[in-house]
Amino acid sequence: MSANLLELRNVSKVFRIGGLVFGTRLVAVDDVSLSLPAAEPSILSIVGESGSGKTTLARIILELEHPTSGDVLIDGHPLYASGGDGLRGRDYYRAVQPIFQNPFEAFSARKKVDRYLFDAAIRLGIAANRKEAREIVAEVLESVGLDLSRLEGKYANQFSGGELQRISVARSLIPRPKLIVADEPVSMIDASLRMNIVNLFLELKERYRVSFVYITHDLSTAYYVSDFIAIMYRGSVVEYGPSDQILTDSAHPYTELLLDSVPTVDRKWERDLKLPDIELKEYQAQACKFAKRCKYVQAICESSAPPMVQVSGERQALCYKPVEFEPQATGKQAEVLQS
Numbered sequence: 001m002s003a004n005l006l007e008l009r010n011v012s013k014v015f016r017i018g019g020l021v022f023g024t025r026l027v028a029v030d031d032v033s034l035s036l037p038a039a040e041p042s043i044l045s046i047v048g049e050s051g052s053g054k055t056t057l058a059r060i061i062l063e064l065e066h067p068t069s070g071d072v073l074i075d076g077h078p079l080y081a082s083g084g085d086g087l088r089g090r091d092y093y094r095a096v097q098p099i100f101q102n103p104f105e106a107f108s109a110r111k112k113v114d115r116y117l118f119d120a121a122i123r124l125g126i127a128a129n130r131k132e133a134r135e136i137v138a139e140v141l142e143s144v145g146l147d148l149s150r151l152e153g154k155y156a157n158q159f160s161g162g163e164l165q166r167i168s169v170a171r172s173l174i175p176r177p178k179l180i181v182a183d184e185p186v187s188m189i190d191a192s193l194r195m196n197i198v199n200l201f202l203e204l205k206e207r208y209r210v211s212f213v214y215i216t217h218d219l220s221t222a223y224y225v226s227d228f229i230a231i232m233y234r235g236s237v238v239e240y241g242p243s244d245q246i247l248t249d250s251a252h253p254y255t256e257l258l259l260d261s262v263p264t265v266d267r268k269w270e271r272d273l274k275l276p277d278i279e280l281k282e283y284q285a286q287a288c289k290f291a292k293r294c295k296y297v298q299a300i301c302e303s304s305a306p307p308m309v310q311v312s313g314e315r316q317a318l319c320y321k322p323v324e325f326e327p328q329a330t331g332k333q334a335e336v337l338q339s
């Protein structure tokens with residue numbers, strides 16, 4: 001067994017916008033390395049404003065988008081290396097399951113919702129027949145607080161968004177995955193029900209020992225639910241670490257700015273956060289992408305890209321500032337600063 005359930009190794013995704021000749025490159029995901037340990041189930045939240053690359057990263061983990069470079073390892077199996085022994089088809093979906101943002105899009109209006117669940121159990125080889133499938137489906141529904149008898153014969157439009165998202169969660173549990181990747185799973189459901197789904201993730205982590213990658217705009221639910229948080233900005237992970245440390249003692253000026261805009265834990269970090277629109281040149285900058293709006297900016301920040309610095313323990317920040325203030329910065333990083 002690998003030490004890491006999930007490992008992202010220098011993952012980048014470059015999109016070409018416009019034609020090949022006059023087009024431009026957009027680095028939607030920029031050299032992201034992250035991991036989730038295999039020993040204990042945990043929840044990693046990926047937090048960032050619109051356009052920061054969260055969905056692209058999720059799609060790469062879910063084998064829906066090929067990275068331009070780098071690799072993703074699930075339980076030590078590289079998904080993209082040529083000649084690698086990546087997980088394919090059923091093996092992959094037994095290990096990793098998605099939950100998407102819009103539960104109404106996850107279920108067709110013409111197919112009964114319970115059929116989705118039975119079909120998943122049989123297609124993934126979890127149940128040998130319909131009777132076994134029924135038992136499995138009843139159990140996963142019970143674990144999300146729903147009763148199979150209430151679902152039977154109904155279509156998606158007969159449920160609320162919150163109920164449907166619970167059914168999506170139940171479906172994702174059928175193969176007993178080790179990892180669930182949930183991209184903004186609560187953003188389209190009623191605000192009053194969001195915490196229920198988030199709490200469910202915590203319960204399921206314990207009950208099924210399943211880990212989550214939870215993608216969100218919402219810093220407060222991320223803080224509440226996660227063991228680790230990665231903050232994304234313009235394609236880069238700018239800060240990563242245990243969630244309590246990130247939020248009580250942030251190392252990156254961008255995280256600091258985000259926290260200033262979320263004065264109370266129950267206030268959602270809305271998209272109207274006071275930042276200018278995404279500028280293409282920030283995605284392409286050779287230096288720190290945050291330099292233009294950073295209150296600690298130094299000359300070096302505008303000329304060369306900052307290193308990922310080990311701030312303390314497991315905490316990392318893509319920034320020169322901790323290098324300057326933390327004595328444990330490596331010699332090489334200190335040299336960069338002084339040069």
Ligand SMILES: Nc1ncnc2c1ncn2[C@@H]1O[C@H](COP(=O)(O)OP(=O)(O)OP(=O)(O)O)[C@@H](O)[C@H]1O
Pocket residue numbers: 015016017026028048049050051052053054055056057217
């Ligand atoms: N297929 C594509 N072709 C070109 N550009 C793309 C493509 N998919 C995403 N992008 C661009 O990549 C950047 C990151 O997009 P992504 O959807 O990953 O962001 P996000 O953090 O999920 O945003 P949101 O919070 O709005 O969901 C954006 O600038 C987006 O326009």
Ligand SMILES: [Mg+2]
Pocket residue numbers: 054055056
């Ligand atoms: Mg997205």
